[in-house]
Amino acid sequence: MNIISFFEKNGMITSFLFIAIIMLIADQISTRLLRKKIPGSAIAILLGLLLAYYGGMITGGEKGIADFPLFSGFKLVGGSMFRDFCIVSTALGVSFPVMIQAGKAGIISLALGLVVSFVVGICVGLAFGYQDAESLATIGAGTLTFIVGPVTGSALGASSDVIALSVATGVVKAIVVTVFTPLVATKIKLDNPHAAMVFGGLIGTTSGVAAGLAATDQKLVPYGALTATFYTGLGCLLCPSVFYLALKAMI
Amino acid sequence: MLIYGLGLLAFSYLAGQLFGDFLGEVIGVQANVGGVGFAMLLLVLLHNYFQKKHWVKSNFDEGIGFWSNMYIPVIVAMSASQNALLAFNHGILPIIAGTLIVIIGFALVPLISSIKTTHS
Numbered sequence: 109m110n111i112i113s114f115f116e117k118n119g120m121i122t123s124f125l126f127i128a129i130i131m132l133i134a135d136q137i138s139t140r141l142l143r144k145k146i147p148g149s150a151i152a153i154l155l156g157l158l159l160a161y162y163g164g165m166i167t168g169g170e171k172g173i174a175d176f177p178l179f180s181g182f183k184l185v186g187g188s189m190f191r192d193f194c195i196v197s198t199a200l201g202v203s204f205p206v207m208i209q210a211g212k213a214g215i216i217s218l219a220l221g222l223v224v225s226f227v228v229g230i231c232v233g234l235a236f237g238y239q240d241a242e243s244l245a246t247i248g249a250g251t252l253t254f255i256v257g258p259v260t261g262s263a264l265g266a267s268s269d270v271i272a273l274s275v276a277t278g279v280v281k282a283i284v285v286t287v288f289t290p291l292v293a294t295k296i297k298l299d300n301p302h303a304a305m306v307f308g309g310l311i312g313t314t315s316g317v318a319a320g321l322a323a324t325d326q327k328l329v330p331y332g333a334l335t336a337t338f339y340t341g342l343g344c345l346l347c348p349s350v351f352y353l354a355l356k357a358m359i
Numbered sequence: 360m361l362i363y364g365l366g367l368l369a370f371s372y373l374a375g376q377l378f379g380d381f382l383g384e385v386i387g388v389q390a391n392v393g394g395v396g397f398a399m400l401l402l403v404l405l406h407n408y409f410q411k412k413h414w415v416k417s418n419f420d421e422g423i424g425f426w427s428n429m430y431i432p433v434i435v436a437m438s439a440s441q442n443a444l445l446a447f448n449h450g451i452l453p454i455i456a457g458t459l460i461v462i463i464g465f466a467l468v469p470l471i472s473s474i475k476t477t478h479s
Contacts, residue, residue, distance in 0.1 A: 127432045130439075149431045156438030164444030174440035186436030192395050194433045196372050197426035199399035200406060213474040220471065225460050232456040247452070251460050259389050276449035280457025283446055286438060288461065296468040303472040310464045310471065314395075315437060322434045329430065334396050341383055341392030 112177050119181030126179065130155055150290045150323035157283060191318060198330040203301065207334065210302040214335045217309030222343055225251045225312070226351050229277065241356040243270045248355070249347035250274025253313040254282065256343035263348035282316035289320030298324060301331040308332035312339030364422025367409070371402035 115122045134152035138144055142151075160172025169175030174182035184190065229251030233244045246266040250257025250273065257274025260266075266274075289307075293299065298307055308317050308331065317336040321328045379394020386392065402423075409415050446453065 123436060124432075127435055130435055131432060149435075152431070152435045153438045156435045157441065157443055159439045160441045160443040161447075163439075164442060170442045170445070172440045172443055179439075182436045182440045185433060186438070186440040190429075190433045191437055192376070192398075193368070193372050194426050194430040195395055196375065196398040196402055197368055197423050198430060199402045200420070200423060200427070202399065202403060204403070213471055216474060217467075217471045220467065221464065224463060224467070228460045228463060229456050232452060232459065236452050247456065250453075251456050255390060273449055273452055276445050276453035277456045279442055279446040280453045281461055283441070283443065284458050284461045285464075288465070292465055296465050297472060298468060303468060306471045307464075307468050310467050311461070315441070319434045319438055322431050326430065330399060334399060337379075337395035338393045341379070341388060341390045344383075344388035344390040345386055345392075 116177045116180050120184050121181070123179065123181030123185045126182075127185070130159075147290065147323060149326075153286055153319050153323050157286065191315075195318060195329065195333045198326075198333075201327060202330045202334075206301045207305070207331070210305040210331070213302065214305040214309050217306040218312075218335050218338060218342070219309075221310040221312050221339065222252065222346060223351075224310075226347065229274075230355065238270075239359075241352065241359050242266045244359075245347060245352045245355055246270050246274045247277065248351065249343065250277040251281065252278070252343040252347065253340050254278025255340050256347055259344045260347040260352070264352060278313065281311075282313045282319075285311055285313060285316030286319040286323070289316075290323040293324045298328070301328060304328035304331035305335050309335035309339065312336050312343070314340065360416070361418045361422040363414075364419040365426075366422070367405060368402060368423045368426065371405060372398045374398065375401050 131148065131152045134155055135148035137151050138146060138148035163173035163175055167175035171183055173179045226248040229248030230244045233247040238244050238247065242264040243266055245264055246257060246261035247270065249260035254275045257278050258271050261271035261274055297303055304321060311317050314336050317332045318329065321332045375398025376391065376394040378397050379391040382392040383390050
């Protein structure tokens, strides 16, 4: 009997067990070593990222630790279906009056988040010597999320290494948001639903917003998700069209 | 019944995501537009309606609550299956662009958040 293929066959259940172990270790580190200064959930997410890096290094795959057969269930449990299902389930805690009050700021943050990300990406692209509108727009789109980058790049016919750069940029963004949100949350007054909606619109990358808010305060998750859920779709709409044409007119 | 709560959650999720995919198709993008948001809205509205009708009985809400408590474990699994290596082996451009935009985003949060206080 092959023990690895046994765990692979029961992948989802196996991943429940390993996630429980990761959370247990994280909670112990939080209470015993750090006197709860950093919440256990933030440490667990960080441990997850370290495992992902290790998995990528050993297997050379794209799915972090999930590329080991033993951890293959992480692909399902950590995939977008479970993530979005859990985000939706948090909606029952949402207060409508707060949501409506924050609506205006939410929409402004969403528009600003899209434009500012694109512009920052282009500036960095220019600084690195890229001059054609297609490459710059692709890098700008990657600065939105790691989905918008390749969608824009393939729509505009950018080269494959520029597309790879844009995906990498989106992944860096998601990881930086995940790691630093809980650390800066009090400084940027990210402690109420209103600010969480603004945060979701400005940052936009669903994985980063979801993980960053989870590590900060779970009650804020549905508010951040509410604006962030429009970010990638609108980005895919605007980057290869309006944003690209505006950029092309300026170059 | 717990399964009815779970069923309502599943219905809201599917309907919302389907609408998000549909919307993406209509405006011609290869992505879901607002699916999670529509699903959340639908869940809240239907749950309110069910409560008014007195259909929310015994452990109905546990079928939904379980999944909101599973949120952090799922996010841990998500971060463990990210392509984290990719972020660091494409040179310095992705690191600069990806970090810079987050710093700017963080800085804008308190500025845009203040929009409520000046208008209400």
